[in-house]
Amino acid sequence: MLIIFFTLITSVFVIQFNTTRNFLREHQTTEIDNAVSAVGMALAPYLETGDDIAMESVINATFDGSFYNKVSLELFQENKKIERAYPAKITGVPEWFRSRIEITSITRTSTLTSGWMQLGELTVTSNPAHAYQKLWHATMQLVFGFSITFLFGGVLLVFILSRVLHPLKAIQKSAKAMSKNQFGKPLQVPHTRELSDVVKAFNHMSAQLKMHFEQQAQEADRLRIRAFQDPVSGLANRSYLITQLQSWLNGSSKGGVVLLRVDLIKDSYEKSGYEAGDKLVEKLANRIKSLTSDNFTIARLTQAEFILLAPNTSTSELVSLGRSMLHMSEELHSDPLDVSPVQAAVGVVVRNESDTISTILAQADNALTQARQQPKEPLTVFDNAQQAATMGKLQWKALVDEAIANNLFRFKFQKAINDNGETLHKEVFAYIQKGEERYTAGQFVGAVEQLNAGPQLDMHIIEQLFKKLEDDPELGPIAVNITQSSISDTGFIRWLCNKMKANQDLSERILFELPEISFIKHSNDTDLLCEMIHQNSFAFGIDNFGHNFSSVSYLSKVLPAYVKLDFAYTTQVDNEVKADLLTSITRTASNLSITAIASRVETTRQINKLAEMQVKGFQGFVVDEMKREEAV
Incomplete structure (x- = not known):
């Protein structure tokens, strides 16, 4: 529409310009014809008498340099010629305009007579300077007027179209x-x-x-x-707990379990029915959930028993967790005078290297039995000599500070591949190498998190990884884990935002892996961090996805690049119910263009089975083995 409007304006301009030019040409012709006629009549009496002075006076008075270029009067009787020439000076008109627009001089010749006798011949040539000046002035007015009209019309047209096409x-x-x-919200009709x-x-x-x-x-x-979930409490069920226990016992992780039995809940089921009992279970579960961590697993083991699995946790911390659970159960019983006996007990078991699922649950049950015989504080701990030498939180914090100061951190990478065997990224695992001793992240991260020292650790590791990426253009993409305490730290978020802005060229080579628990406990801070990562064109993933039984609906809001499924969802793929669950989760992620990655994959059969359930990424021991075989 603007092009049509411009074409229309240009056409009108051209027409108006040509009209003005033609008018000036005709006006010049008319003026010279009138001048020749008038001068011929004025000269006739003087031609008859031969008064040369009078004839020159008439010519000088009639013609001037602004309208005429040359005047010539030839006298036949005297064989004499009177000539006047005026320089054709054109001022105020650009040379390029005169060279492109031609206005030619007009010459008129008239024979002067007296009766039948020819006395002389008058020749007048016009000066086009005046016509050029008028035409140039008119052109400037046209350009200015049409420019204003076009700009105003264009702005008005854009405004109207913007309103119409809003x-x-x-x-x-x-x-x-x-x-x-x-x-978002529906559009207004x-x-x-x-x-x-x-x-x-x-x-x-x-x-x-x-x-x-x-x-x-x-x-x-x-x-x-x-x-995997207990429908009443919303905690994990026995099946999910067994899967987590098996993985914990297969690894080198320390820690223990805390078993809570609440007799008040059992009595409520027996005396008041299922509705009253379910209300107590739900109330207690909501309180216990506040203890959850990215590594912890809380499950309802039986009708009135609750168990907390806490890897990488010291004996003193396990006891503290047990006391917290005991205190939460006491709050269920209304006792203003604080005289009634505690209707709950806690058994704490610290892991032994030789423990199995059956032995550790049996020890927890025995510890619970002993605790019920202690009315003052119904809590018993089963510990062993190996755990007595375990480092405390402050010692781990001091080790991490020393590693940061002396650059003792080292990195190893584990690949995540897609169903075609192509590398998606490499996950970074940091560890501390102090002399001959090696300390893995699983050993010290828990203590660092409890002391809110995660930001210093994360900033140091991320800084080192950015340097590695800059030094090695072939490295990447890599995925680095962010601790939960860093996500809640505004200083860390600001630092990471500035780091991303200063390293936009690395946006395709590094990903940030956020724990799922942060989307539950610190949703506002996590949403802010995710938004900043998106704004700087970086990407992030979610670790331990599904571990905390949160709804998957939040994925459409934060839109991660990938989710790393909790291994409990991918270990029992032959179970029909769990296979249906996995397929549903991966389908939801796939429809949001989110890659679902299975962790701790140990066999190629598992890869093939998971691929049938729309799992697009795989990470674990078997992936490392496949890569080593390819290298050989």
């Missing part, structure tokens, strides 16, 4: 958001008839897609509850 821009913006699986139907159809499609994703998330939640 619904289309809203559709465009909403379509971009929907392509990223982000669904415009008054434009042609666009109203489009907006209505678009709103309907957006609502259908949003409902589809919500239904998928709800389906995954229902299947998760069915497979």
Whole structure:
């Protein structure tokens, strides 16, 4: 429309310009014809008498340099010629204008007579200077006027079109958001008839897609509850606990379990029915959930028994957790005078290297039995000599500070591959090498988190990794874990934001891995960090996805690049119920363009089975073995 408007304005300008030029040419012709006629009549009496002085006076008075270029009077009787020449000076008109626009001089010749006798011949040549000046002045007025008109018309046209096409821009913006699986409020139906139907159809499609994703998330939640979650308390069930215990016992991690039995809940079930008992269970579970951590697993073992699995935790910390659980159970019983006996007991078991699932649960049950015989504080600890030498939180913190100061951190990488065997990224595992001793992150991160020293640790590790990426262009992409305490630290978030801004060229070579627990406990801080990562064109993933039994619906809000599934979801792929759960979760992630990565993959059969369930990424022992075989 602007092009058409410009063409129209240009056409009018050209027409007006040509009209003005033609008018000036005709005016010049008319003026010289009138001048020749008038001068011929004035000269006639003097020609008859031969008064040369009078004839020169008439010529000088009539013609001047602004309109005429040359005047010539030839006298036939005297054989004499009177000539006047005026320089053709054209001022105020650019040379390029005169060279492109031609206005030629006009010459008129008239024979002067007296009766039948020819007395002389008058020749006058016009000066085009005046016509050029008038035409240039008119051109400037036209250019200025049409420019103002075009600018005003263009602005008005843009304003009108922006108002008319505003619904289309809203559709465009909403379509971009929907392509990223982000669904906002329905668009307002415009008054434009042609666009109203489009907006209505678009709103309907957006609502259908949003409902589809919500239904998928709800389906995954229902299947998760069915497979791994206790429906009353919302904690893990026995099946999920056994999976976590097996993984813990297979590794080198220390720590222990805390078993809580609440007789008040059992009595409530027996005396008041299931509804009253369920209310107490739900109330206690909500309190116990405050103890959860990214590494902890809290489960409801039986009707009135609750167990907390705490890897990499010292004996004193296990006792502290046990006392907290005991105190929470006491709050269920209304006793203003504090005279009734405690209707709960806690057994704490510190892991031994030779423990199995059956032995550690048996020890916990025995510890619980002994605790019930101690009315003052019904809490018993089963410990062993190996744990007595375990370092405390402050010692671990001092070791980490020393490692940061003396650059004792080392890194190893574990690949995550897709179903085609291509590398997705390499996850970074940091450890401290002090002399001959090696300390893995699993040993000291728990203590660092409890002392809120995660930001210093994360900043040091990230700084080292950025340097490695700059020094080695072939390295990457790599994924680095962020501790939970760092996500809640505004100073760390500000530091990381500045770091990303200063290293935009590394945005494709490093990813940040956030623990799932941070999206539950510190959702506002985590959402802020995710938004800053997106704004700086970096990407992030979610670790231990599904460990804390949160709804998967938050994925559409934060949009990570990948989710690393908790290994409990990928170890029992032959179980139909758990296979359905895994398929539902991976389908939801896939529809949001999020890669689902299975961790701790140990066999190629497991890879093939997981691939059938739309798992697109694999990480674990078997992946390392496959890469070593390829290298050989």
